[in-house]
Amino acid sequence: MPSRDPHPTDPHPTDPHPTDPVISVTGLRRQYRAGVQAFEAVRGVDLHVRRGELFALLGTNGAGKTSLLEVVEGLAPATAGEVRVLGLNPYRRRADVRPRIGIMLQEAGFPADLTTLETARMWHGTLGEARSAQESIAVVGLAGREDVPVASLSGGERRRLDLALAVMGRPEVLFLDEPTTGLDPQSRRAAWDLVRGLLADGVTIVLTTHYLEEAAELADRIAILHEGRVARTGTLAEIVASEPASIRYRTSTAALADLDLLSGLPALAGWPRSTGGAVELESVDLQVTLSAVLVRAQDAGAELTDLDASPASLERAFLAVAAETLP
Numbered sequence: 001m002p003s004r005d006p007h008p009t010d011p012h013p014t015d016p017h018p019t020d021p022v023i024s025v026t027g028l029r030r031q032y033r034a035g036v037q038a039f040e041a042v043r044g045v046d047l048h049v050r051r052g053e054l055f056a057l058l059g060t061n062g063a064g065k066t067s068l069l070e071v072v073e074g075l076a077p078a079t080a081g082e083v084r085v086l087g088l089n090p091y092r093r094r095a096d097v098r099p100r101i102g103i104m105l106q107e108a109g110f111p112a113d114l115t116t117l118e119t120a121r122m123w124h125g126t127l128g129e130a131r132s133a134q135e136s137i138a139v140v141g142l143a144g145r146e147d148v149p150v151a152s153l154s155g156g157e158r159r160r161l162d163l164a165l166a167v168m169g170r171p172e173v174l175f176l177d178e179p180t181t182g183l184d185p186q187s188r189r190a191a192w193d194l195v196r197g198l199l200a201d202g203v204t205i206v207l208t209t210h211y212l213e214e215a216a217e218l219a220d221r222i223a224i225l226h227e228g229r230v231a232r233t234g235t236l237a238e239i240v241a242s243e244p245a246s247i248r249y250r251t252s253t254a255a256l257a258d259l260d261l262l263s264g265l266p267a268l269a270g271w272p273r274s275t276g277g278a279v280e281l282e283s284v285d286l287q288v289t290l291s292a293v294l295v296r297a298q299d300a301g302a303e304l305t306d307l308d309a310s311p312a313s314l315e316r317a318f319l320a321v322a323a324e325t326l327p
């Protein structure tokens with residue numbers, strides 16, 4: 001099916017309202033191949049990214065993040081649905097949209113024998129209005145490494161060079177595709193500081209990452225993609241609030257081990273389970289359930305070993321999504 005564009009002329013492309021979403025995706029579908037071999041990688045996605053926010057796109061392997069982002073970045077057409085970036089169809093109006101966005105890909109693939117500065121200058125030559133090569137290198141903290149061949153940069157320095165090129169054109173919207181993969185914890189935190197600096201300058205950022213901590217640290221809002229659909233979306237707090245907390249322990253005392261007896265505990269999110277000899281409880285109110293467990297243990301003189309009580313987390317939400325099979 002060809003992509004459809006209900007507003008092919010984009011009547012007010014240069015005068016969007018300040019509160020309009022910078023990225024607006026509605027009912028997006030992307031299908032690979034046709035006929036019996038057809039595979040729909042993106043199955044009706046709605047997303048809206050506001051000006052100046054960092055929106056993190058998470059997902060299981062093969063969830064459709066890359067397939068979705070390629071359409072948003074204007075690199076591929078949608079099979080169906082509507083995408084607007086800065087008010088424009090990014091595929092049909094690529095020449096207008098491209099200078100206003102920056103894309104940091106997973107593997108930029110520079111000629112390894114060029115130096116940092118030569119690489120930045122080469123990229124500068126492809127842009128119109130842009131920061132100088134020197135300034136871009138300084139922005140990402142690579143000053144002093146100008147004359148080092150790209151092949152001799154560390155993995156972290158190479159990712160910073162990727163970022164220098166992505167921000168060189170002073171993009172209004174920046175796409176960061178797994179920007180800190182392979183970086184050590186210190187370099188990752190340095191990259192986060194760079195990203196925060198860009199946000200402070202008003203850049204709108206779409207981040208994909210497999211590091212949930214990174215999304216929790218940086219994102220204003222998050223979407224978790226699964227099997228081509230948005231399975232969860234919202235702020236970190238909103239996503240976490242939709243998941244139960246958990247309590248685990250081991251005991252030999254029946255009052256705390258018998259699952260039927262435990263099912264009467266308050267605020268449980270489901271039936272108690274026993275896994276590998278440990279009791280597992282899910283709770284919609286950790287404090288209420290945990291207090292009841294401890295009171296019962298005291299009354300029964302029970303010893304609880306390996307006691308662990310954890311509030312819901314982004315990781316739990318992610319794992320819950322990964323375990324779901326969507327209709």
Ligand SMILES: Nc1ncnc2c1ncn2[C@@H]1O[C@H](COP(=O)(O)OP(=O)(O)OP(=O)(O)O)[C@@H](O)[C@H]1O
Pocket residue numbers: 032033039041059060061062063064065066067068
């Ligand atoms: N060119 C293609 N032709 C056919 N199928 C494809 C093509 N590209 C991707 N797919 C399939 O579409 C689905 C989504 O892939 P995609 O790369 O978008 O996922 P992803 O979320 O980016 O995954 P990852 O986190 O592993 O990079 C996968 O099942 C993949 O095999």
